[in-house]
Amino acid sequence: MAYGEKVLDHYENPRNVGALDKDDTSVGTGMVGAPACGDVMKLQIQVGDNGVIEDAKFKTYGCGSAIASSSLLTEWVKGKTLDEASQIKNSDIAEELALPPVKIHCSVLAEDAIRAAINDYQGRQVAVAEKQSA
Amino acid sequence: MSELKLPIYLDYSATTPVDPRVAKAMMECLTPDGNFGNPASRSHSFGWKAESVVENAREQVAALVNADPKEIVWTSGATESDNLAIKGAAHFYSKNGKHIITMKTEHKAVLDTCRQLEREGFEVTYLEPQADGLVDMDKLKAAIRDDTVLISIMHVNNEIGVVQDIKAIGALAREKKIIFHVDAAQSPGKVEIDVKDMNVDLMSFSAHKTYGPKGIGALYVSRKPRVRIEAQMHGGGHERGMRSGTLATHQIVGMGEAFRIAKEEMAGENERIRMLRDRLLNGLNDMEEVYINGDLDHRVPHNLNMSFNFVEGESLIMALKDIAISSGSACTSASLEPSYVLRALGRDDELAHSSLRFSIGRFTTEKDVDHAIKVIRQAVNKLRDLSPLWDMYKDGVDLKSIEWAAH
Numbered sequence: 177m178a179y180g181e182k183v184l185d186h187y188e189n190p191r192n193v194g195a196l197d198k199d200d201t202s203v204g205t206g207m208v209g210a211p212a213c214g215d216v217m218k219l220q221i222q223v224g225d226n227g228v229i230e231d232a233k234f235k236t237y238g239c240g241s242a243i244a245s246s247s248l249l250t251e252w253v254k255g256k257t258l259d260e261a262s263q264i265k266n267s268d269i270a271e272e273l274a275l276p277p278v279k280i281h282c283s284v285l286a287e288d289a290i291r292a293a294i295n296d297y298q299g300r301q302v303a304v305a306e307k308q309s310a
Numbered sequence: 311m312s313e314l315k316l317p318i319y320l321d322y323s324a325t326t327p328v329d330p331r332v333a334k335a336m337m338e339c340l341t342p343d344g345n346f347g348n349p350a351s352r353s354h355s356f357g358w359k360a361e362s363v364v365e366n367a368r369e370q371v372a373a374l375v376n377a378d379p380k381e382i383v384w385t386s387g388a389t390e391s392d393n394l395a396i397k398g399a400a401h402f403y404s405k406n407g408k409h410i411i412t413m414k415t416e417h418k419a420v421l422d423t424c425r426q427l428e429r430e431g432f433e434v435t436y437l438e439p440q441a442d443g444l445v446d447m448d449k450l451k452a453a454i455r456d457d458t459v460l461i462s463i464m465h466v467n468n469e470i471g472v473v474q475d476i477k478a479i480g481a482l483a484r485e486k487k488i489i490f491h492v493d494a495a496q497s498p499g500k501v502e503i504d505v506k507d508m509n510v511d512l513m514s515f516s517a518h519k520t521y522g523p524k525g526i527g528a529l530y531v532s533r534k535p536r537v538r539i540e541a542q543m544h545g546g547g548h549e550r551g552m553r554s555g556t557l558a559t560h561q562i563v564g565m566g567e568a569f570r571i572a573k574e575e576m577a578g579e580n581e582r583i584r585m586l587r588d589r590l591l592n593g594l595n596d597m598e599e600v601y602i603n604g605d606l607d608h609r610v611p612h613n614l615n616m617s618f619n620f621v622e623g624e625s626l627i628m629a630l631k632d633i634a635i636s637s638g639s640a641c642t643s644a645s646l647e648p649s650y651v652l653r654a655l656g657r658d659d660e661l662a663h664s665s666l667r668f669s670i671g672r673f674t675t676e677k678d679v680d681h682a683i684k685v686i687r688q689a690v691n692k693l694r695d696l697s698p699l700w701d702m703y704k705d706g707v708d709l710k711s712i713e714w715a716a717h
Contacts, residue, residue: 179628187628193696210714211699212659214622214648218698235698239624243696 204297322671367566391514398539407457470604471613480509499572522568593683
């Protein structure tokens with residue numbers, strides 16, 4: 177199938193590939209998808225004390241659209257508060273990358289990934305707070 | 311030495327270019343000064359001349375597979391041949407029984423035809439192949455019932471290139487007096503075909519997998535023993551009533567010439583192609599976590615099907631824009647289902663998603679293969695650097711131990 181220009185750009189030059197220390201309490205990790213379905217996304221965010229996402233990294237196993245969706249997402253979430261980041265919709269990603277209907281699930285997965293990373297981060301914060309009050 | 315021409319075509323199992331010698335023969339059957347007549351015209355020399363080249367082509371096709379020319383019926387391609395053979399035989403012999411045996415790794419032209427017959431009240435057994443892709447003869451024997459009227463097993467698999475033991479299956483079918491159909495779309499010029507020795511009753515052929523044109527194929531219908539089929543296409547009674555429709559002289563001549571060349575050149579050509587395939591295999595096989603799909607010994611020399619674990623096939627193909635190949639991953643369908651052939655072999659979905667099919671042919675060069683090896687290695691390494699699964703594998707995580715959320 178033919179890919180759009182933006183998908184190709186992200187695929188050829190993926191942004192923010194890599195990993196953050198998943199044991200760092202300021203890091204949230206979201207891993208979504210399944211190998212059997214042909215795509216797995218791992219998205220990590222580093223959150224500052226002010227609740228702003230300072231850094232984001234990804235690794236993705238999947239088709240070009242899945243790689244592009246996660247690459248784009250890391251660009252978008254940086255500098256956003258958790259609230260703002262959690263409002264990113266899959267349709268925004270699909271629109272920006274001009275994904276065809278058969279590839280919409282890639283953007284859905286990216287939305288799931290940021291939600292999962294935020295949840296993971298928030299869970300860690302609760303655990304840290306409980307430890308301190310205990 | 312020929313120059314490297316990009317992109318490199320390594321998808322000969324999808325289709326082949328028409329051999330220039332074939333194209334030349336075809337062009338002589340089109341224009342006003344050529345052999346354009348209707349082979350069915352009895353009243354003038356235009357018809358007689360056309361009929362003569364059609365019959366010559368019939369002999370050429372028959373000669374490659376050791377059939378009698380009278381046993382060759384022209385069709386529009388292997389899909390039509392499969393339909394005509396399976397529906398035609400099932401309908402004709404339905405008074406003897408309504409059970410059919412085929413295999414899960416057959417081409418869709420066979421599987422979907424069988425599905426249609428199921429809707430018409432036939433029962434179909436779809437055999438699981440062994441892990442190497444070959445028919446389990448014991449399972450086949452066990453599947454035969456008193457009301458089994460037809461066995462349809464392909465010769466060469468289109469995805470993994472494995473070659474079934476048609477002779478052994480033919481002997482069994484003949485002994486049990488069951489009609490035996492073989493989809494041989496992928497075999498002419500690649501493996502020896504002898505319909506008599508193999509005890510085949512019906513065999514489907516295509517021209518465009520063997521350097522002939524698209525849109526033409528043939529069905530072998532045995533006369534000794536006499537096998538009957540019900541026509542699916544009705545009309546002027548062409549092809550002894552089995553397939554009506556004006557014969558496409560240029561297409562038929564093209565198929566004949568393509569099969570003539572295949573017969574004359576296959577021995578040398580296959581040796582050269584095997585050398586190229588092994589070169590490709592050796593250039594990739596030392597990478598970590600690569601798997602060959604299907605048996606390597608019982609396989610046409612043209613095919614290599616490999617899985618590159620932890621890399622998804624479609625993204626791999628995207629990285630390999632210099633080479634034209636197929637993937638067993640289908641991320642374009644809503645179901646995201648990988649190749650049903652690889653799944654039938656018992657391959658994990660992950661490995662099926664990570665598979666590539668390379669098929670080598672008449673115009674492939676050593677330079678093509680060397681370039682393909684280089685870009686594949688680069689692409690796999692690049693995508694593994696991007697793959698969270700590769701990281702986990704490297705960290706010693708067992709991916710099977712993780713509960714993935716299927717989506």
